[in-house]
Amino acid sequence: MLKSYIITYLMLLASFCAFSQPYKFQDRSLDIEERVEDLLARLTLEEKVRLLHGNVTTVTADRFESGGVERFGIKQIEMLDGPVGVRDFDQDQKTTALPSTLSLSCTWDVDAATKYGEVLASEMLFFDKHVIFGPGVNLMKSPLCGRNFEYMGEDPFLTGTMASYYIRAIQKYGVAACSKHFVANDIDRWRHFTSSNLDERTLREMHMLPFEMTVKDGGVWMIMTGNNLVNGVHAAENKRILQEILKDEIGFDGVAITDWRGAYNTVNAALGGTDITSGFCAYVFGDGNLLRAVQNGEVPMTVIDDKVRRVLRLYFRTGVIDEGSRPKGEANTPKHHAIARSLAAEGMVLLKNEKKALPLNAQKLKSIFVTGMAADAAPAGTGSSKVDSEISITPLQGLKAAFKTTRITHFPYDKDKIDEMAAAAKGHDVALFVASGARSGESMDLQSLDLPENQAEAIRKLSAAHKKVIVITLSAGPLEMQEWIDGPEAVMACWFAGQATGEAIADVLTGAVTPGGKLSFTIGKKLEDYAPHALGEWPQKPLTDNPPRNAPANPQERVSIHGYDLNYSEGVFVGYRWFDKKAIEPLFPFGYGLSYTAFKIENAGVDIASDKAGQPEVVVKAKVTNKGKKAGSEVVQVYVGDPQSSVERPKRELKGFAKVHLNPGETKEVSIKLDKRSFSFWSIEKNDWEVEPGDFVVEVGNSSRNIVFSETLTLK
């Protein structure tokens, strides 16, 4: 009896010791890489493979967890959609709907990107989730792409810079960001079978650059490959772009996860550089498929170990293994709402303001007439980024709260009552038309940039009937404005502005906030002014009669198809680069936006700080003065051009910017550094970045078409 007690006691003691004796990988004081190696060495092949795919038990879009190692009590890693707010299927808890990231890019404010990321991180921590699928860093190749609102405009440098701040703000709390959709995933309709065809220079200088920047400057921990093909090969199976360029050359040390329908073939995806297959293609590495490929010798163990290392690194980085190591967060709080409101206001771009129509004086105005499709709505994009927020303040609600003593008449918009509407506006001090762009979102593209439901005609008629018309636009991105822009005195573009839409609009209308947003893309006079439309390369071209449009979800029905081509024949000439090349006058250029105050930008020196061994360093200094009567902000934009080059280069390219906040009469000096990359192009011949010695033009302005000073520099 005593003997059996002693044996039981000793066994309990032994198991307690084994349990409390931490494995080396559990030792938080050690370096992550050391811990990764220790854990990796303990895993069986089955356990390793289990880390490399999403949940395959049900074929559904909403499985957002993967991996885990039961034997060591390591939980699954849990992911949620972004990028414009946290989207959570399962919880009752609501989250904050931020303004679109396109709106964020129009702030040109890296501090705004930080605040944006911090809200996302906090809401992710609240749910104790590990990875948020954002930022979206594809470029606006065409203004018609249905997901432009989830991206950051047409310029790779602006996108890469803003996205890197967004990422750092999230990851500093131990939540992983995920840049998506790698790469050239620029058309959304039929994306699963569309091949983006582009040469290496276009890839490197334009479409891959934001991804490269989010790796090198943002230090991003995850990248999602697109559902599209690149040069005929599915992105998730494209060894050239994913394994060789992104991982081996650029040095991405994080996890490459597929988009929900991105992969098809187990061996190709494994050798191509994919680390986790997810969503509808979780089975590609799951269901015994990857295991068999390793056992058959089709996928070497070194390839598996490289993937597992990356995944484990992510588990350590995001506290999956060190539970309790991250701070607590909060979701749907007044604090987050206030940030959503100020970010939305900051992203708004004042396009026109004749006779100082804006701001409106809330004390003096007796009456405001409000109409338009979005007067009592807060439009947002549809699809995986749709946020379920508790709050959604419409323009009408925002106006009522801000203009307490003003009579506000709302005329619900009806396209069949345009004349009646115009007549009803008479007698009011101001007529406000809140226009809505067309519905936009995942799996679709816009058919045109026109305002739907005859709103253009309504604005024209309203402008004929009333002398003080102000148009507010809420849209996914650029709109066709040419046919109505002359009518209203003021036009302000507000994009998808999130849950505080109405309050933010009121803040700018009343002048509580001085508008300072600048376009992160060009607004052309007509669709044909944009490169893919001028070249007849949009939409994608079917390669056979009626190729299938969308990949099925069911594994048994899934086949890889190259059904359509989207050709990038504009090359590096995307957005303003194209408008400049073809000398097309845009309606509003890239970088443009008005203020209620006035700024003067002066040259304070453009100097070559060093020019050694092909590593030039240039410092551009500008003095900015607020000459007006209101506090406000200006964006100093630095463009570089190489007039004599062995390859055709854009006339000017954004290579630096700085946002300055100034009180009336105040002056500040900004200093912007340019480096080798600012002067380089991608040389196909040398397969490398190259700076050709000679003259470069450095231009400084407050839009791509308003250059205030420029200097020519000679680099050795």
Ligand code: BGC
């Ligand atoms: C979208 C991704 C998204 C994923 C998960 C896909 O259809 O393209 O952006 O993260 O679904 O919802």
